[in-house]
Amino acid sequence: MEIKKWWKEAIIYQVYPRSFQDSxxxxxGDLNGITQRLDYIKDLGANAIWICPMYKSPWSDYGYDISDYYKVSEAFGTNEDLYRLIAKAKEKGIRIxxxxxxxxxxxxxxWFQKALANPKSKYRxxxxxxxxxxxxxxxxxxxYFGGSAWEPVPNxxxxxxxxxxxTKMPDLNWENEEMKQELYKMINWWVEKGVxxxxxxxxxxxxxTMLAGDAQKDGSDGLVAIDKYIINQPGIQDLLFDLKKNTFAKHDIMTVAEAAVPDDELENFIGNDGFFNMVFDFRAADIDVPETGEWFLPTNxxxxxxxxxxxxxxxxxQKMGWGATYxxxxxQNRSINKYFSRNKEDISEVTKKMLATILLGFRGTPVIFEGEEIGMENIELASIDEYEDVATHNQYNNGLASxxxxxxxxDLVSYRSRDNSRTPMQWDASLHAGFSTATPWLPVNPNxxxxxxxxxxxxxxxxxxxYKNLLSLRNHGTFKNVLIYGKTVPKFADLDNIMAYERVLNDQKVLYFANFQNKTMEFNPSDFTGNLLSNNYDELLIQDGKFIAQPYQAIVIDRNV
Incomplete structure (x- = not known):
């Protein structure tokens, strides 16, 4: 019996605050801009907002380099602005x-400044x-960004x-108990503030797993990738258990980890007693990136x-726990460009609706990124100099060096650039797309x-x-339980270019079907009997006793009828 939780019934709308709304x-963009747009998010059907880092930061990596965990960056407003956003969102049934x-x-x-200033300081x-x-x-x-992972200490x-x-993001030492307690204190403080x-x-x-001396190099630079020494290392589960015990387990909150977890370890991470409520899976999102991480090499x-x-x-x-789907x-780059990079002529409202249908039927808490729900696309900038993203520049330089x-x-690096998802939100057809009255920090997509x-x-x-109709189907009325708590059962798995599955709970079945190709397919209509709940075409085509799935057609059918 599936345990019901509020975070399983959540629909998350992810906001990149720098690009959402300038107030x-x-x-x-800023926090007051998010507050101004709460009704838009609520009307779409979302009931939670994930805000990318808005803490005080010198912004060497888009706010992921935090200089004060307790303070909002001046670029985004003040702590009071955040508290007001939390309160206003709560009034509308939205969590932050x-x-x-x-x-x-x-x-x-x-901490780091004190560590530099005094070699004998506890902060070392x-x-x-x-x-x-x-x-x-x-x-x-x-x-991860290229070059040595070790930086000389000045003087x-x-x-x-x-x-x-x-180099501006020194790693914390999780073996230090006092440092951990400082982090735990900060996490609990934010929950007390209403997060x-x-x-x-x-x-x-x-x-x-610290390495003394060099390992065998895996590149022409004489270096070796750090990930094999610092991702999911022996002993990490003890640290994660301690983190949960001292913070997350004390509150009724949602925890979503950026964690590529092997299937045989999933229960420890997302089971009923797991470290987190859910994790992101990267297999589909990174399908266009080779194992080497080199964007300039296509994966085919x-x-x-x-x-x-x-x-x-x-x-x-679903065998072990809960997931977050996105x-x-x-x-990431925009999904419509990711999945249609080789046949751009097929980028259309039909294919965008098809992707929405596939995504929003999955079991798990869905995450919609700002602009995804209106079909925003990659931006095409003229030269590498117009891109802000440091990873884009690193990949470009590495490609030239190859x-x-x-x-x-x-072409390949700009298509995969993280700036594609960070262009300002397109609110209307006025100057700067209604995002700002000033020139935006990153160009608005001309479309x-x-x-x-x-x-x-x-x-x-x-x-x-x-999107709105699919989200309403999931969170309201007849189909809520089956579409949230039901299992996912793959269908038509033997057919090429067909992506289909049923959501099943007790005697309820809802079919999600997508013909992921630019040609028609014939099917026995008996496989599609039931009430049509969603369709990215105007009609279902039946000819000569066959259901004709049209190019990129995506449908949802209540199979209980």
Missing amino acids: NGDGT LLDLVINHTSDEHE DYYFFKKGANGKPPNNWRS EKNMFYLHAFT SGFRIDAIMNIKK WTVNELRDALLTAQTSV FENHD KLDEKTVF YKVINAEAAIQNKNSIYHH
Whole structure:
């Protein structure tokens, strides 16, 4: 019997605050802008908002380098603005979730500054400071952003600090009990302020298997990828249990971990007594990125592989616990471009509605990223210099260093750039898409005059209303229990380019079906009998006793009739 929880019935709307709504005319989105748009989020059908980092930060990695966990960045407003947002959202039945970034801090955090200032300070052990040899780092780990994961400490010979990400993001030492208690205190403080949960960033990196000396290199730079030494290492589960015991378990909150967890370990992470309520699965979202992580190398994935990735995640997670389902977020390109990069002529309202149908029928808490619900697309900028994202620039430089053609590298890297999801929200057809009265920090996609929320709301056949109808189906009335708590059962798995599954609970069955290809397919109509609940075409086509699934058609059918 499935245990009912409020976070299983949540629909999360993810906000990248810098790009959502500017309330004060400085070209940057802010917390008051989110407050202004609460009715829009509520009307869509969402009842929780996940806000990307809005803490004080020097912004070397988009706010994931936090210099003060207790203070809102001036760019986004004040703590009082956040408290007001929490209160106003609560009035409308919407909960607020924050990003929790506790693998590292900014190098401008007070702890790190004190660690630099005094080698004998207790704060030295809050981080990883290690001696090198003859001016060389302690080992040859490569950071996620390229280059050595060890940075020389200023004015100290042969002393280095560890940073898995940028040099301005030193990793915290989770073996230090006092440091952990400081983090636990901060987490509980935010819950007391009214926060209903957290998306936990890079949490699988907190346990390090320290390496003395160099390992065998895996690249021409003489370095080795750090992930094999700091992701899901032995002993991490003890740290995660302690984190939960001292924070999450004390409150009725939602916890969503950014954690690629092997299927055989899922129960420990998301079971009834798991460390978190749910985790994100990366198999489908990263299908366009090779194992090496090099965006400039295409993966040549197939629809069948995408289908299998999605449905394997569904069936493996539901055996052990709960999941969070998504196609887009702040670290991804737009899903319509991801899944149609090789046949751009098929990017249309039909295919956007098809993706919505696939996503919003899955078991798990759905996460909709800002603009996804109106069909926002990748932006096409003219040169690499127009991109803000540091990862985009690193990938571009690495592609050039690999001696690939400059245009090929640019096309692939810009298509995968995280800036594609970070362009300002397209609210209407006015100047700057209604996002700001000033020039936005990142260009607005030129298609905003056609693709915008105002136009979508007015058009009852829009992608927006397709999302709204699917979300209403999930969270209201006859189908609520089966679509939230029912199992996912794959269907038509033997057919190429067909993505289909039933949601099943007791004697209720709801079929989600998508013909993920640009050609028709014939089916026996008996497999589709029932009440039609959703369709991205105007009608179901029956010819010569056959159901004709049209190109990219997606339907939802109540099979209980």
